[in-house]
Amino acid sequence: MEPQIGKNNNQPLKSLEDWEDDLVLRYPEPKGKQTKSKASYRNYKNSDRVDTVREFYRLNHTYQTYDFVCAKEKEFLKFDKKEMPFWEAIKFLNTLVDDSDPDTDLDQLQHLLQTSEAIRADGHPDWFVLTGFIHDMGKVLCLFGEPQWAVVGDTFPVGCRHSDKIVYPEFFALNPDSQDEHYNTKYGIYSANCSLKEVKMSWGHDEYLYQLVKDYLPEPALYMIRYHSFYAQHREGAYDHLLDAHDREMFKWVDKFNPYDLYSKVPVAPDVKALMPYYEDLVAKYLPTALRF
Ligand SMILES: [Fe+2]
Ligand SMILES: [Fe+2]
Numbered sequence: 001m002e003p004q005i006g007k008n009n010n011q012p013l014k015s016l017e018d019w020e021d022d023l024v025l026r027y028p029e030p031k032g033k034q035t036k037s038k039a040s041y042r043n044y045k046n047s048d049r050v051d052t053v054r055e056f057y058r059l060n061h062t063y064q065t066y067d068f069v070c071a072k073e074k075e076f077l078k079f080d081k082k083e084m085p086f087w088e089a090i091k092f093l094n095t096l097v098d099d100s101d102p103d104t105d106l107d108q109l110q111h112l113l114q115t116s117e118a119i120r121a122d123g124h125p126d127w128f129v130l131t132g133f134i135h136d137m138g139k140v141l142c143l144f145g146e147p148q149w150a151v152v153g154d155t156f157p158v159g160c161r162h163s164d165k166i167v168y169p170e171f172f173a174l175n176p177d178s179q180d181e182h183y184n185t186k187y188g189i190y191s192a193n194c195s196l197k198e199v200k201m202s203w204g205h206d207e208y209l210y211q212l213v214k215d216y217l218p219e220p221a222l223y224m225i226r227y228h229s230f231y232a233q234h235r236e237g238a239y240d241h242l243l244d245a246h247d248r249e250m251f252k253w254v255d256k257f258n259p260y261d262l263y264s265k266v267p268v269a270p271d272v273k274a275l276m277p278y279y280e281d282l283v284a285k286y287l288p289t290a291l292r293f
Contacts, residue, residue: 018052026167057171068158076141111265138151156230157202
């Protein structure tokens with residue numbers, strides 16, 4: 001009999017944050033770099049979550065095919081779903097309610113602010129701070145009815161062989177592309193060091209937000225947004241054979257960004273009200289007043 005996992009079979013995670021918490025377990029912060037303020041991280045060892053994350057990846061790896069990505073691009077890159085001022089989109093994102101304990105979990109806005117404030121505290125340029133602040137906005141996909149496995153999770157190239165460096169690689173046996181000779185070789189439909197510009201990634205909040213803001217931010221910011229969940233590359237180097245020299249240069253920024261995303265979570269809520277004037281100016285400097293989703 002199948003074990004009972006999660007709240008339902010299509011949306012196994014109790015909270016989208018469960019995926020991110022699992023990443024911190026998989027890629028713990030290097031010992032010497034941990035700060036005192038992070039000593040009170042919540043306890044990530046939760047066997048329930050292990051099961052739901054596993055089920056989440058089973059769905060993700062089964063259904064994220066090349067054709068699926070093409071279909072989602074067609075559906076979402078028309079940007080005809082909704083037009084919203086930036087701040088309304090943030091509010092919209094904050095309506096993403098989850099089943100986890102509301103007392104211990106910060107909302108999406110607070111998570112974004114913790115990331116961006118950690119970047120700001122280290123003295124990085126303002127577009128880098130803005131990148132931290134918006135990097136998960138693509139999660140609005142959830143509010144358009146998309147299943148979790150098509151919004152979050154590690155991303156990976158489609159159209160070529162799945163690396164065994166991707167988390168839970170065994171589930172790719174369930175993905176029809178792994179039986180398709182066009183897609184199941186080392187290069188698949190791509191060629192050696194063709195550059196990531198040529199490569200389609202599994203569909204989710206990273207690619208969606210990249211497409212949404214690509215005209216407004218400098219290139220390093222766009223790489224950080226587009227590839228921040230591509231752990232098989234930025235942590236494992238599993239797709240070096242598809243990157244060109246320019247990608248490699250740009251991935252230095254993706255590497256720089258990742259610790260802020262993974263390790264900036266602290267249980268203390270940021271002072272949203274006090275921070276707002278700074279972020280209102282920052283958003284106005286780079287982004288149009290209304291965004292089309
Ligand atoms: Fe993310
Ligand atoms: Fe994030």
